[in-house]
Amino acid sequence: MSGPVVFDPMTLPSDDNVNAYTFCVELKGSQWFLQKGKMIAYYGRIEFNGIGHGRFQGLIRTSFHSPLHAADWVVAEGSGKMLLADRAFDVNSYDLDDGNLTIRSGNLLAYQPTLALKQSIVPGFLTLIGTGKFVAASNGPVVFMEPPLRVDPQALVGWADCPSPCHHYDHGYMTGVMGGLRAFTGIGGASGEEHQFEFVGAGTVLLQSSEALMAEQPTGAVPQQAGIPGAGQPGSGPRRPGQRGDFQHHFGL
Amino acid sequence: MFRLQGSKTLAVDLAGDAVKAKNGSMVAYDGRMTFKKMTGGGEGLRGMVTRRLTGEQMAVMEVTGQGTCFFADRASEISLVSLHGDKLYVEASNLLCTDSGLRTGTTFTGMRGSAAGNGLFTTTVEGTGQAAIMSDGSAVALRVSAQYPLFVDPGAYIAHQGNLQQHFQSGVNFRTLMGEGSGESFQIRFEGEGLVYVQPSERNTIGGNV
Amino acid sequence: MPFREINSKMVEATVIPGQKMFSQRGAMLAYRGEVSFTPNIQGGQGGVMSMIGRRMANEATPLMTVEGSGTVMFGHGGHHIQVINLTGDTLYVEADRLLAFDGTLQQGTMFMGSQGGVMGMVRGQVSGQGLFTTTLKGHGAVAVMAHGGVIELPIAPGREVHVDPQAYVAHHGDVTNKLSTALGWREMVGRGSGEGFQLELSGSGAVYVQASEEKL
Structure with missing residues (x-):
């Protein structure tokens, strides 16, 4: 019989998966953006603050462009290792190198502030731009x-x-x-x-x-202007033929 | 003899001995098996009773027989824990099966339980033998030592063993951009020497919200 | 071998002109090439009467015919997928667990009661999926869905297997089924309720059991 592998702060991976459902982020005086409710455990000295915290103004200016979505995110900073997970969904990290990736809003768990998060023009999706790592869940x-x-x-x-x-x-x-x-x-x-x-x-x-x-995370409403997808009444599009129901x-x- | 068949099914080979398992968790068996509902009264029996604020609920059966019995519960991942005279604390809903060398009991856990929404009592398992615990997604076992205290979201906690002290801790402050929805979040701080098992998922909690 | 297992929840099938496949409606995740998905009013084979029969039997899981040239990825609802290869024998499986299968396999519907007598009928009620079970026979592959992955248990003469009907997924081979109950089990789960029974499978073949008592 074999029990589960036992981890401590030394043996936990740094910015890598612990198992298919758990990801370990190492903070060395650095910061990560984190969706609320996704941290399950941590070692070390790590602080979690809502992103409205005054001293994050600069960070938010460069990395966070999804205003009405803000209440769902916190900034983790400090030194230590923290475990991220999301309802036992599969979790993986992705590296962007001066790239862009658009992702369904509900799937994004965390990202490094070197990336900029923006609302996609496709409703329900977020776009990450720049160089850095992010963590996403999938079924x-x-x-x-x-x-x-x-x-x-x-x-x-x-x-x-x-x-x-x-x-x-x-x-x-x-x-x-x-x-x-x-x-x-x-x-x-x-x-x-x-x-x-x-x-x-x-x-x-x-x-x-x-x-x-x-579950889809709100990405925030878009400005009510002509020419912006989704700016009309949400969910009132014409019925597709054969749509279930x-x-x-x-x-x- | 406990072994895992895949990560979500526990196979127990029985040769006339008995194991205790979560009621109704048998999915298949070969050979001959006898099942007995564990009802109240008697020392070892009352032990595994799941006590909740809302009442009590019997949750355990005893399985005796010759052959192999397979246990699984709602596609939960299963971890095997070996005990050598030490004590395992596990949320009753996360305990799948214990072998005949182990005794089960109930311990009052107070605050943590109420915040995690999973009862004021925790099941204890002690003796020498094997236990199978369940988690939503594969559990991660984390070592706590003097220089490395551990902070755990109450909703992700499933079990711990060893000589650990738990402190209920609040102090994560949210101030959102909107100036609303600010709230406090609770964590459990573990200190001492031992292991803590967490699952990659959170029960609905009142407190934990990081 | 038409199914390639990409991971535990996804399979890829190669569609070749002239060789059709059937899949559960809505199970296509992605495809490339020219592939068409046609709703199947006949429930595969056997004409309209068979469809009506199946619908009454609550086995009318809508299938679609997959034809053309290309590759198709199948998966559904986050369920685990088990690929079962048939070499001439018969697979018994509840229709709504079928993700996709070779068009060459011969489909049928079996009244479980005919094998298990009255007990067989109870079994249908127990698993909540009607009295009819779909059978697939011949040479080819079947992708079956289960909640939480499956284990395969061999059935051999003198070594019958008892399965919780809630966790039963499928079986194949020369196997007879009946309902039985273990000593004490009915008293435990409650007398009179269908849950007091196990499906006893004997003969030679294999049964697939999922790690959950949840139906799909």
Whole structure:
């Protein structure tokens, strides 16, 4: 029989995974941005402060650009090692080298202040820009894929370098005679796969291995201006044909 | 004999001996097994009773037999702990199985329990033998020594062993940009010599919010 | 071998023209190439009557036909995936645990009661998935979902395996099932409730058990 490996401050990894679900950050007088509620244990002298703390003004100016999201984040600073985890989801770190990566807001746990965090123009996503490390959670390990690729919206964790995804509707579904009928009667059923995000060009797409989404973190509202996606009333877009709901639920589909 | 089959299923080989396990956690067995509900009364029995503020709940069965019995509970990860005369403190809901060499009891834990939302009593396991504890995601075992005290979020704490003192500590202050939602967060500070087991997940807590 | 296990929660399938596959609706995570996903009104094979039969039997998990040329990644709900390769024998599995499978496999529906008698019916109620179980027969691969990963337990003559119906995932081989109960188990979990029974599997083959009593 073998028990679990025992760690102490010397044997805990520095800025690396302890196991698939736990990541250890080492602070040496440095700072990290942390989503509230994700620190499970620490050794050493580490302080946690809301980012509204006055002396972080400079830090926030350079690294935090998601104003209405601010209440969900704290700054950890000091010296020691702290363990991060998120509801037993898989956790991984990513290094950006003068790069950019856009990630679903609910998946981001922590990042180094050398990176700048900004709201993506794609609603529900955040973009990290610069050089540094960040930690993200996913439902199942993250799989990296290269375009061209079509992805179920719910399996998408994020993407790096490539241009924003566009929507793709299955041709057969759009033109199918059954299309209208299906949507209303449930007979025949929609395949559930009529709609994907399509990625083209050079870059990397990050996929999570399941379609169970993690709770989305608010990324903050965008200014109510013409030309800004999501600036209208949220969630009032036109119904997609075949969208689940309506009659289909009555048929148990 | 305890062994893990995968990380989420405990296989126990029995040759006429008995183990205590969380009620209903058997998922399969071969050979012959007898199950007995552990009801109140009697020393070792009352021990593992899960006591909660809201009442008491029997949670343990005794399994005797010849063959292999498999235990699992809601896809929790399982860690094996060997005890050699020392004492393991574990949240009742995180204890899956103990072998016949171990005695179980209940200890009053006071404040921590109320903040972690998981009862005022903690289960203790002592003697020489094997215990299987459960966690939401793989548990991490962290050593506490004189020069290295450890701070743990109450919601992530599942068990500890050794000679440890716990201090309930508040003092993490949030002042948010909005000037609202400021709150205090609680942590447990462990000092002494021993091991603390944490899980990569948090129960809903009243206090812990870092 | 049409399934490549990418990790414990994701498999990749190569789709070749002329060889179709079936998958649960909504289980596609990503694909490349020209692949079409067509909802399947017939429940795979066997015509409309079979579909109606299955729906009444509460086994009408909507399937889609996957055809074309390319690769498809499958996964669903964060569940663990077990790939089971069949070499001529029959797999018994509840339909909503099927993630994807080879189109060459012959689908059927089996009334569990026919093997287990009255006990078989109870089993259906116990696992809450109806009295019918899907069967897949032939040569090919099946990707099955389970909560928290599965263990495979061999079943051999003289070595029957008892499984908590809540944790039962699938079985294959020449196996008979019936309900039994261990001494003391019913008293413990409550008399009269279906949970007082185990599924007893005997013969030769294997049973897959998940590390959880939670249904999908």
